Amino acid sequence: DTITLNDYRGKLIILDFWATWCGSCIAKMPKMLELQEKFSEEIQVILITKEELAKALRFFSKNNFELTSVVHDEVFNRLFTHLSIPHYALINKEGIILAATSSDQITGDNIKNILNGGIPKMKVKIDRDTRAPLLSTSNLPIDRLKHHSILFEGQLEGFPASVDLRNYDNITGISYTNMSLSKLYKTVFRKLYPNHNDKRFIVEIRDSTRFFYPTTANITKQEWYRDNLYTYEIIVKKERRKQIFDYMLNDLNRYTQFTGALSTRKRRCLRLVFNDTPLEYSNPNAGPVSGQRKYFEDVPIEELVEFLDDSPQIPFPVIDGTASKGKINIMITHHFNDLESVKEELNQQGFDLKESVEEVPVFVISQKEKSFCTDQPLSINLR
Numbered sequence: 001d002t003i004t005l006n007d008y009r010g011k012l013i014i015l016d017f018w019a020t021w022c023g024s025c026i027a028k029m030p031k032m033l034e035l036q037e038k039f040s041e042e043i044q045v046i047l048i049t050k051e052e053l054a055k056a057l058r059f060f061s062k063n064n065f066e067l068t069s070v071v072h073d074e075v076f077n078r079l080f081t082h083l084s085i086p087h088y089a090l091i092n093k094e095g096i097i098l099a100a101t102s103s104d105q106i107t108g109d110n111i112k113n114i115l116n117g118g119i120p121k122m123k124v125k126i127d128r129d130t131r132a133p134l135l136s137t138s139n140l141p142i143d144r145l146k147h148h149s150i151l152f153e154g155q156l157e158g159f160p161a162s163v164d165l166r167n168y169d170n171i172t173g174i175s176y177t178n179m180s181l182s183k184l185y186k187t188v189f190r191k192l193y194p195n196h197n198d199k200r201f202i203v204e205i206r207d208s209t210r211f212f213y214p215t216t217a218n219i220t221k222q223e224w225y226r227d228n229l230y231t232y233e234i235i236v237k238k239e240r241r242k243q244i245f246d247y248m249l250n251d252l253n254r255y256t257q258f259t260g261a262l263s264t265r266k267r268r269c270l271r272l273v274f275n276d277t278p279l280e281y282s283n284p285n286a287g288p289v290s291g292q293r294k295y296f297e298d299v300p301i302e303e304l305v306e307f308l309d310d311s312p313q314i315p316f317p318v319i320d321g322t323a324s325k326g327k328i329n330i331m332i333t334h335h336f337n338d339l340e341s342v343k344e345e346l347n348q349q350g351f352d353l354k355e356s357v358e359e360v361p362v363f364v365i366s367q368k369e370k371s372f373c374t375d376q377p378l379s380i381n382l383r
Contacts, residue, residue, distance in 0.1 A: 010093050012043040012114060014106065015080060016067075017087040019049055020059045024160075025086040028103045029065045035111060036067060042115050044068065048076045083127040084160045090120070101125045104222060126158030145171055145235060149247060151255050152231040159231065166235050173235030174244060181211050181230055184252060185260050189363045191245040193262065196363065197310050199317050202265060205258065205367040230256075263364045266357050270314065271321030272305055275352040292334040298327050308353075313338050317360055318353070 005013065016032055018025035029047075036045045047069040049056055056071040070076060080089045080100065088106055090098040098120050099105075105122040114120055159177040166173035176184060182203075189201050205211060213224050232251070234244055253259045296304050301324050309318040313336055330349045336342040343353050 005091070005095075008044045008046075009095055012039075012093060012111070013091040014043060014045045015076060015089040015091070016045055016047050017049070017077065017080070017082065017085050017089075018047055019051055019085060020055055022085050024103060026063070028086060028106070029063070029067070031106070033065050033067060035106070035108060038108065039111060039115065043111065046070060048073050050074075050077055082125070084158070087125065087127075090114070090122075098122075099124065142171070143169055147236050147240075147247075148173070149234040149251055150232070151251055153256075154227055155225045155229040156231050161229075166233075170238055171235055172238045172241045172244075173233065175231075175233040177231045178225070178229045179231070180213070180228065181252070181256060181258060184230060184232060184248075185258070185365055188245050188249045188252065188260065192249065193363060196361065199309070199315075200360065200362040201365075202362045203365045205365060207367065210257065211365070257368050258365055259368060260363060260365050262361060264359050265362045265364065267317060267360050267362065269317045269319050269356055269358045269360060270308075270353040271319055271356050271358075272301070272308065272346075273321040273352055273354055274324075274350055275347060277347060277350045293331050294334040295331050297329050301326070301328050304328060304330070304351075308342070311336070311342070313342070314353075315339070316355075317358075319358060319360065321354070321356075 014032070014035075016025075016028075018029075020026075032045050032047075036043065045067050047065075047067050049069070049071055050073050051071060053071045056069065060069075080087070082100070086103045087100070088103065089100050092098050092114070098114065099122045101122045102125045105125075110120065110122055155178055161178040162176075164175045164177070166175060176187070186198070186201060189196070190198075193200075203211065208214070209217070210228055213221055213228075217224070232248065234247055234251070236244060236247070249260060253261075294307065296307075301320060301322055305318055305320045308314055330346075330351070332342060332345045332349075336345070339353070346352060
């Protein structure tokens with residue numbers, strides 16, 4: 001059977017452009033279903049995705065949104081052009097396009113106002129081309145660019161929260177749009193110090209409301225986003241691409257009220273030590289067959305320490321307390337349940353984890369003494 005938009009003439013049609021990977025699109029779907037049920041005789045919501053039928057069916061099998069859907073679309077996306085999703089187009093009862101807008105404008109009050117003959121009070125969605133540099137005009141000689149970085153404070157309307165690479169003939173770069181400072185600093189930390197995991201990312205600030213969304217505050221996330229998201233872009237010559245995240249850290253430290261730097265702190269840790277049980281290699285064919293196993297066969301003990309340190313079930317940094325230069329052969333469960341379960345497996349094979357307080361390298365986020373930012377260079381030990 002074939003259905004056309006004309007079959008819904010006489011109703012307010014809401015075209016909802018989405019994708020299975022778009023978290024904001026999916027978060028809005030319960031509200032769209034609620035609107036469809038509330039105004040069932042007067043509106044028709046139509047979900048539209050360019051993705052294949054099989055992918056859409058897998059999504060709907062896990063998410064019960066009983067809404068009319070168009071999949072593998074090649075028509076609506078061409079007729080109702082847009083650069084980002086979620087995207088909504090509204091067509092009135094006479095078939096006239098009323099608005100192209102964003103999710104926060106699709107509310108019960110706005111829909112009721114349109115149905116009662118009122119003028120739509122919806123902001124037009126601003127679409128940005130995230131593939132282009134944030135500041136670019138057609139007459140700039142991009143091939144002669146040596147260095148460019150820019151930092152915006154506050155949510156940029158029309159841009160999604162995204163990471164976009166910049167690659168041209170002889171320049172390269174990266175753009176982070178509408179990200180919190182915590183995400184930006186953590187990105188820099190992970191890129192500059194890949195051997196340190198997030199257990200060594202420490203926040204020591206007095207007022208965290210500019211850094212994290214305050215869950216106890218009397219404002220919504222959207223209200224917090226408006227003032228506390230940041231957008232950063234950097235473009236450099238390709239021969240300097242390895243320095244991008246050094247530059248990014250310097251810019252964040254200079255132009256925000258925070259600084260991030262590698263330092264040392266006394267931290268609660270777990271030391272991997274030998275116990276009184278003789279070292280015994282677990283036969284791969286022995287024991288229960290359920291659960292994925294991790295084998296350490298004839299490897300330095302540092303590999304076991306790194307594995308334990310990176311395990312999310314262990315809440316503290318793990319350090320080597322064995323002072324051993326030899327190699328080991330042991331087996332432990334790859335995805336163990338908690339700290340006690342892995343300690344039990346280690347105990348059976350000659351090891352233990354003991355709590356201690358140690359000086360360890362950490363990446364510390366601190367707050368500047370003054371609330372304003374200085375243009376003076378900051379002296380920071382990056383390595």
